[in-house]
Amino acid sequence: MNPKLSEAFFDHLLSSWEADDFEKNHSLHWLNVLEKECKDTGLTENICYKDKMVSAYISSCVTNPVSVIPLMPSQSATISRTLDSANETNKSDGGGTRWRIGSIIQSNTESLRSSIKEALESGADALSFVGDLVASSEFMPASEGIWWNYLIADIRAWDYEAALGLWEQWGLQAGISPSEIELQGELWGTGSLLIAQNDQEYEESLRESIRKACYSAKRFPMASPVLLSEDSLLDTGLHSWEAVAVILTMAKDWIDHWDKAFPLPPICVERCPGPKFMEEIAMHSVLGRAMKEIGPTDMIVRHWAKPICTAVGHDDGARELLGMTLGVLSSALGGIDTVILPDLQGSLEGISHEDRCRLPRNLQLLLRDEAMLAKSTTLLRGAGTITALEDVAWQSVSEVLVQIQASGGLVSWLKMRQSQTMQTIELAGSSPYLFPWMEVVHARIRQESTASVQGWESGLPPYLRGPYASMYVQRPWTIRQYAGFSTAADSNAFYKRNLAAGQKGLSVAFDLPTHRGYDSDHPRAVADVGKAGVAIDSIEDMKGLFKELPLDQLSVSMTMNGAVVPVLAFFIAAAHESGVSSEKLTGTIQNDILKEFMVRNTYIYPPAYSMQIVAEIFRYCSKQMPKFNSISISGYHMHEAGAPAELELAYTLADGLEYLRYGMQAGLDIDEFAPRLSFFWATGMDFVTEIAKLRAGRLLWSRITREFGAKDPKSMALRTHCQTSGWSLTRQDPYNNITRTCIEALSAVLGGTQSLHTNAFDEAIALPTDYSAKIARDTQLFLQTESGLCRWVDPLGGSLLLEQRTQELVRGALIRIKEIEEAGGMTRAMDSSLPKRRIEEAAAVKQARIDTAVEIIVGVNAYRMPDSAQALDIPLLKVNHEVVLHSQISSLDHLRATRDQDKVRQSLEALAECAHRMKETTDCLAYEQKQESNGFGLMELAIEAALQRATLGEISSALESAFGRYTARPFTLQGVYARQIMNDPQFEAARLAVQAFESSHGRRPRILVAKLGQDGHDRGAKIIAAGFADLGFDVDLGQLFQTPEECAQQAVENDVHWVGVSSLAAGHWTLIPALMQALHDLKADHIRVVLGGVIPPEDYEPLKQAGVQCVFGPGTRLSEAALQILKA
Amino acid sequence: MTAPDLNVDHLFDGLIHGDRLSLARSITLVESRKNQDRIVAIQLMTLVDKHLQQCAKNMPSDQTLAGWTMAITGPPGVGKSTFIDKLGVQLVELGHRVAVLAIDPSSVRSGGSILGDKTRMHQLASRDEAYIRPSPSGSTHGGTSAATKEAIDLCLAAGYDTVLVETVGVGQNEIAVSDLVDWTLLLLMGRSGDDLQGIKRGIVEAADMVLVNKADSEGYEPALETQRYYQSALSLFPPHSLPGWKVPCLAISSVQEYGWENFWSTLKDLKALPELPDWIKNKRANQRVSSFQRMLNQALLEHWSSSQSRRTYLDLESDLRTGQISPSQAVWDRLKDWGLKE
């Protein structure tokens, strides 16, 4: 039997979007599932899940819509449940709004002019001045070529009338009429309230201010004298629902007292959100909507936010950036129109004053342009959780409004409130929550279903809303940082430090030779030993790696695909020797060979045999390691190779399908092994899409496994690990990467991941240091402890935008899955390279879009660091390669000298013999035929060999003797890049330079694009090859995994002008000199070497000294690179 | 960047002693479109030609097949490179030294090209007895085909006794590759019945041997069907110019063993044909003449269209297009200009 997805299956999913009977029936049992989960984890007291409370709350919502205590009698009694009104106040821009990015400018400094200029050039569109602008200089915006008629100038603490006079004068010179001047002053505001001794004084200040304001209101209709900020209120110890109530009351007072003979000037309300993501969104929206209700319809409300990012006693700049990120994000989604970020206060290694001003601005740009939030500010429309939270927020606010009214006036209320401070805080249970009634909502982890998610519940098929019913409420996602470098001992020490600092699971990164089945002393391995991960040659290394770590308690994930047999064998054998039997082991082995052939290239054997090995491992794990995930089906590497979300989903799930088939053909029952399959997604910068991707993946997988005959709901649940995108990180302005990673991590969390790796900000430059690794880990701890996100299940579920995107992805992916199914499944589809081609095409298109700045990458193709800026001085990790290599080789020598050679030989022979048997069966058995369910015993034999101290290289060669080593056939697409970039001037310039070269040299420039060593990441190399060909170069392609000598030989035979080496794995210091030497030996010094990839900046000069013509970092435009190498 | 001097004597010396760098640079030289390079190239080719004549003379007469050159043609993706990889390794194992000239089509738009064939011949590439040189077809400028002939000779002079040329075959403006080599192999792929009719007769006619590739796994059945079709179609073609030779059509796999025994035995039959040596000698002699004609054609045209009179050339092109002048008249005028005709 060869299960296939039927035509009907596709048709049904493509045409309907609703729960089927199976799913509807299941979702009726949601409370039971929840209860069981809570009991299983033994955390019952942590959650008020009890049905009575849940249903009581739900019914109270339904039967008595939250009523508003009549503050403004004429206004409606309920707040409408949609966010429409709040959002419509903003200028709409295709489904979203572009908030203004505010920057703070110190007026009374020497550098006033330059800081204004810099702020404007680097993306600010609102300036907030601190200090006295007039006193500081004779600054004339018009004469500086700056005019902010499109800007909001915020001069809050400064004399409003004097400022208007000055602005008018400047405006006249620049030909701008006073009516266009957008100014934000603080003639009256929350400050006025706080200095008032009693209610009379408050009222006097109100009348006095209005009198003054009326003067200018006609002349300056866009200037606002009123600034009602939470800022000073929170300082007095008020909670934010109280501050909002005060602001609303003040606004109402202002409007009621306003002299109707004059036009009402704009009113600015300003919130200071903290990191509580959902609650702050709700509060923003409540304030925005209430403001709409209290004034005349044509009143202009400026809705600002100034996030609070520094915590008392905190000097951590990274933490501050994270706080800012969440603050801006909740503001953008909560309908704020201007977000003002202060300069960065806390410490970050090596940053200058300019960096402190620039980083917060960049952060907003990243959110707006890279995470594409400007297009997604309506994200919350329809999200049930937010709607519920808004109710609670409003209820909290309105209760305070009643208190204020009852106490006779604001000042009286404040006095009373201050005398009760202690008591109130106790009342709120000093809870970290934003609203007093949070406990109730907390219990209500089941959100009312909106139409688009009707009949689907978390923890039940199709798991759209999460694989578990209680999700993070019970247990947050696992912080699982992928790490490993140099020797087992070094990595072991690093792991221990991380575990001590709050990390939960381990994830081992192996070095490239280990991936490719070479011992560290293999001649092809030298350059890569211990570089991109830890070198593991034998069971001894594996024991060293986990020394003093409790393998029976610790979940260990291992990224291993090619050399999966020896590595898993070492792991099991090492555990065995330390007294832990295999059924106790928990964790994951990646074991996803299909994507290696598609994108990552760390395979060893040909596809058909590799798939047999995968099935062997399924068999072994399902029998011997019941708690261990036998595969992690990975979309990550496709994403990183340039696959858009649809393709990542489609091909990963199609891989999953293929594994299901192989497992079933190996005689396993689907419910026996499907629950042990896990997934692995990347989360990139496209915020909404990435959340949708995780949800779409779960829905699809659930339906697919059911179609394949799964009965157990556990088989249908897609559990996943996520990693933030390494590709999205930039070498330029590396601290921007903290924000990128935070945004990406957030989408993984909002999408419901089970574990998460966050990248270190220096990933695009070097291996992470302890410092950068800490920031990466802290990002997750921050999200778990401070964002409050763990209290919600699928918090954005029901959002119209999100559900729509989810559906789009489901459909888009289905079409691609169908294509693969029609080709006979992934193994066969790969023969035609169809999936590979689609991914590469997408990557080339993306590159062109980036090179032409259609897609913005902050600091790379837009908002670049000023050239004058000092390069950041960040400490980078350097592995002493010689030492690592030497130590690996000497332990190998020792191992070989001390083991029982005969036994080793016997065990390897048995292994080889078994591999031959497998090969024969694979070759002659038709694909469809079912094998015996007891398999071949390959793993058992490998474990025996491991115990006998056979090395990784020996075990893989034993298998290689039967299966052979696979060599990929590279191919590249031409024309894709050129089509995208056609009219770009620099592209044309490079084309002309190529033509000039051709006429003077008698042939086109010819370059060999090579990858050296065991690094298989060839996205960069392929894009360069395709792009250069499109520019008119003749491009030779090097074979993957070439040695420097082979590469030099090819360069000479093909007589190229340049060898362009793409390096991502830190091997350049060994490989490049070797290449130059090899060229020299072949008398080919005239062939120049250029280098691109992840190269630490301080290596540039020495490399050039060593004779490298040019070094290009990530983010270099292809045309620019071409021009540079042609110039020399 | 300063490349080493292209000194003819050095190059030639290196070449005939089998130095790869010299061979590589020599091929670059003959492919170059620069005038100075052309002058050096002519000197070099003169030496090479003499050298090759010499070798042929020293060869016992039954060995005329030494220096056998073969074109592998066929549409992109049929498996030419893969086939050559496998064939080449077998030839090397039989004691041959094998050179491969792989001609990749260039992009029409940019003129650039990705020369990927060599990476598809990695087994052969790793052999010391083999030299593989991918070249851009340069179809936008024409002219590479002339250079291809010279490159073949360079390989022969460098001691490679078998030269294989991979090319998609006849393009519109290019010289039929069969005019440059001793023997032309056409690779096709299995197709289903309907598609079969569509294959151009002309393409098949230029072949001395037809192979239907990918006769393995799913491709096996279609390959055999296609092979049977051509077998019968070929029998209706006019007889081959080599007496006793009927163009065969075989099914083969470039990734498995199927068909290779048959392939080698067919080649053996071919070499056993008594007329073969003369046929080849004759063919090569004719090719020398046609080479001259081609080069002259091209040289004249290139000279005239790229020299100082480029403007007039473009004017003339447009006159031709718009019908202001007839082609025959235009040629006549040129000849008169050059003083070749009254």
Ligand SMILES: Nc1nc2c(ncn2[C@@H]2O[C@H](COP(=O)(O)OP(=O)(O)O)[C@@H](O)[C@H]2O)c(=O)[nH]1
């Ligand atoms: N199954 C099978 N695939 C082949 C065979 N020969 C070539 N291929 C595949 O066909 C594709 C194109 O081969 P290639 O040699 O690059 O074709 P070329 O463009 O004609 O040089 C590659 O994916 C090869 O793996 C064969 O005999 N059998």
Ligand SMILES: [Mg+2]
């Ligand atoms: Mg080819």
